[in-house]
Amino acid sequence: PKLMIALTPFEALGGFRRRAELAELLARTPELAACVKPEAQLLLHTCTDANEREAVRSVFESWMRSADVVMQTRKLVERLRGEHQASKASGPAWLKKSQRAVLQLAESHPQQMGAMLPLLLNYLLVAPGEAFYVAPCEPHAYVAGEILECMACSDNVVRAGLTPKFKDVDVLCDMLSYGMGPPAVLPPAPTKTLYAPPVPEFRLLRLELAAGEAADLAPTP
Numbered sequence: 001p002k003l004m005i006a007l008t009p010f011e012a013l014g015g016f017r018r019r020a021e022l023a024e025l026l027a028r029t030p031e032l033a034a035c036v037k038p039e040a041q042l043l044l045h046t047c048t049d050a051n052e053r054e055a056v057r058s059v060f061e062s063w064m065r066s067a068d069v070v071m072q073t074r075k076l077v078e079r080l081r082g083e084h085q086a087s088k089a090s091g092p093a094w095l096k097k098s099q100r101a102v103l104q105l106a107e108s109h110p111q112q113m114g115a116m117l118p119l120l121l122n123y124l125l126v127a128p129g130e131a132f133y134v135a136p137c138e139p140h141a142y143v144a145g146e147i148l149e150c151m152a153c154s155d156n157v158v159r160a161g162l163t164p165k166f167k168d169v170d171v172l173c174d175m176l177s178y179g180m181g182p183p184a185v186l187p188p189a190p191t192k193t194l195y196a197p198p199v200p201e202f203r204l205l206r207l208e209l210a211a212g213e214a215a216d217l218a219p220t221p
Helices: 019-028 038-046 050-063 070-083 093-108 114-121 169-175
Strands: 002-006 010-016 121-126 131-134 140-144 147-151 192-197 204-209
Touching: 002 010, 002 093, 002 204, 010 093, 010 131, 019 038, 019 093, 038 050, 050 169, 070 093, 070 114, 093 114, 093 121, 093 140, 114 121, 121 131
Parallel strands: none
Antiparallel strands: 002 131, 002 147, 010 121, 010 140, 192 204
């Protein structure tokens, strides 16, 4: 479990996109669709609420195991650069934001399959003082900005992309919960904020004091 408090404007990826968004992205993005087996795409379109997590897993696992992701990411980046430079990008605002995130990651992580992840995961823009919580076994990535991170003791990072290091696809696909939707962003209070995620390992108290002002720092029961 992790709690992230933004110190500057902060960009991140967190949690899988909802089923309808994934289906629309597959339909609008031939490069993404080329990395996902047809049977996984069919399951996403025909699944019910009872098995939608299975459908999301099928899409993600197919994408992770595809040998064409790096090549298709390169093609996607070239196409999006041309469309955005010519102001020809189309679609809803959330789609354009995800496309811009793809271009940003392609600049900072060239030749990495993870540059396509904004099409699978939710894109977050968090203002200073705002926070968001990521539960165990939920995929996430930090894109830009500075944060204060609280995390339970852990030595088991499992990678999904944006790194040349080893990615254990079997472990990754088995461990994820495949919950959908973005993490909730918690707004800051004017002078005192208690960030209390639903785990016992940690919480964080934020205080803003004027010069010479004192505060009771006794632990909150």
